Amino acid sequence: MDRRNFFRTSFLVGGLGVAGTVAFLESCKKNNTPPSPQGPTVNFTLDLTLPANASLNNPGGSLSSNGVVIANVGGSYIAVAQSCTHNGCSVGYNSGGNNFVCPCHSGVFDTNGNVVSGPPPAPLKKYSAVKNGNILTISG
Ligand code: FES
Structure with missing residues (x-):
């Protein structure tokens, strides 16, 4: 792999890592919604x-x-x-x-x-x- 391809590949892998991290953090944010109280209607x-x-x-x-x-x-x-x-x-x-x-x-x-x-x-x-x-x- 020449130097140019090395940087191109590194940039691509790094970009995918950042995108994956952002998606993971977004999914965690959605899971932080407090659960609703539970019980029958009376x-x-x-x-x-x-x-x-x-x-x-x-x-x-x-x-x-x-x-x-x-x-x-x-x-x-x-x-x-x-x-x-x-x-x-x-x-x-x-x-x-x-x-x-x-x-x-x-x-x-x-x-x-x-x-x-x-x-x-x-x-x-x-x-x-x-x-x-x-x-x-x-x-x-
Ligand atoms: S704490 Fe387990 S059933 Fe109430």
């Missing part, structure tokens, strides 16, 4: 005077209904999807840490449903929880 009410729902009358209390975990956090209500976004185990409210914990692989979610730690790949869907008298409406 719209139901809970009568807080019923014994089955009594745990929601005390701060720190919680229960599960219709695929949603509802917790009383200092007198306000928080509701997130019950099914863990990792392998679908049922998460529960942890009043000590004020978070939602999955018992299967120790996934932890904050009160907005965002992943704090563990293997879950996406947040839990968060629902509206509105109290009107003794009726709590969960929707979203």
Whole structure:
């Protein structure tokens, strides 16, 4: 290979390398889109005077209904999807840490449903929880 062909070939290989690197970085950029929260669409009410729902009358209390975990956090209500976004185990409210914990692989979610730690790949869907008298409406 003469000197001229050497530089021509080097330029071509170098150009392909730059193009490949740019394409790789572009594909990485697309994969950085945060995953969407996951959970069913619901719209139901809970009568807080019923014994089955009594745990929601005390701060720190919680229960599960219709695929949603509802917790009383200092007198306000928080509701997130019950099914863990990792392998679908049922998460529960942890009043000590004020978070939602999955018992299967120790996934932890904050009160907005965002992943704090563990293997879950996406947040839990968060629902509206509105109290009107003794009726709590969960929707979203
Ligand atoms: S199923 Fe919840 S962390 Fe694995």
